[in-house]
Amino acid sequence: MEKPVAPAPAALRARVRALGPSMTRSMQTVAEAVAADPAGCARLTVSALAARTGTSEATVVRTARLLGYPGYRDLRLALAALAAQQESGAAPAVTVDIAVDDPLADVVAKLAHEEAQTLADTAAGLDLTQLAAAVTALATARRIDVYGIGASALVGQDLAQKLLRIGLVAHAHSDPHLAVTNAVQLRPGDVAVAITHSGSTGDVIEPLRTAFERGATTVALTGRPNAPVAHYADLVLATSAARETQLRPAAMSSRTSQLLVVDCLFVGVAQQTYETAAPALAASYEALAHRHTAR
Numbered sequence: 001m002e003k004p005v006a007p008a009p010a011a012l013r014a015r016v017r018a019l020g021p022s023m024t025r026s027m028q029t030v031a032e033a034v035a036a037d038p039a040g041c042a043r044l045t046v047s048a049l050a051a052r053t054g055t056s057e058a059t060v061v062r063t064a065r066l067l068g069y070p071g072y073r074d075l076r077l078a079l080a081a082l083a084a085q086q087e088s089g090a091a092p093a094v095t096v097d098i099a100v101d102d103p104l105a106d107v108v109a110k111l112a113h114e115e116a117q118t119l120a121d122t123a124a125g126l127d128l129t130q131l132a133a134a135v136t137a138l139a140t141a142r143r144i145d146v147y148g149i150g151a152s153a154l155v156g157q158d159l160a161q162k163l164l165r166i167g168l169v170a171h172a173h174s175d176p177h178l179a180v181t182n183a184v185q186l187r188p189g190d191v192a193v194a195i196t197h198s199g200s201t202g203d204v205i206e207p208l209r210t211a212f213e214r215g216a217t218t219v220a221l222t223g224r225p226n227a228p229v230a231h232y233a234d235l236v237l238a239t240s241a242a243r244e245t246q247l248r249p250a251a252m253s254s255r256t257s258q259l260l261v262v263d264c265l266f267v268g269v270a271q272q273t274y275e276t277a278a279p280a281l282a283a284s285y286e287a288l289a290h291r292h293t294a295r
Helices: 009-022 025-036 038-042 046-053 057-066 072-087 104-125 128-139 151-165 176-183 202-213 228-232 250-272 274-292
Strands: 144-148 170-173 191-195 217-222 235-238
Touching (some): 009 235, 038 072, 046 057, 144 151, 151 170, 151 250, 191 202, 202 217, 202 228
Parallel strands (some): 144 191, 191 217
């Protein structure tokens, strides 16, 4: 896989949220510091930032590289740009922590803010080159298999159903045994899509690995771009997720970001296959129209 280009300033926070769980504790400290105070950290030398975070210069440099920047100098430039963007608009006053005794109106406001932030983070961090390649692979595929477990299975079903409605052969598999037995039948020209926020779900990795070994084009939708699932993915589409709290499981926000990527894939494929997709979509609407008529 090609080394990704340095992310845009707006994508920095998204990458910190996505990669944080895979970092060492000291690297997490550096990443959280630069995301929380980009203006302040942009003014610090590598040694000053190391002192501020109680880490080493080597840790600061490794963190910058893991976040996608060639070196600390490039990270400082991105921090300065991010600080300038933040100064141009007011920061939201809503916090994400939801208490047991919060009024319902506050719950709605906090969830709406966090969902919006999750979508913005995902959009900012999405690699458009990888996305375009995935769209082309899906648009020209002989057959498409989608793998997901739990909440990700719902997202997989959504993707498969959307692609079916524009005339593509797509099937979602949430049963690990069926997923593997179907993956064995794939070959070059087919596409396998694995959806796993953690990137380490064995029941999703196994069929993707099988598809990869059979020569199919493999795509991973994951919140952990460096997780095991990426080892068997030709293309990786990174998603973001809100911070998990007691009353907000990670599956809720990860599904939000996954659905955004699914919609991007669907629209991109529909654009590339418009001559066949438009009639197929119209036919599906017509076939279901009588079910939406009041009786």
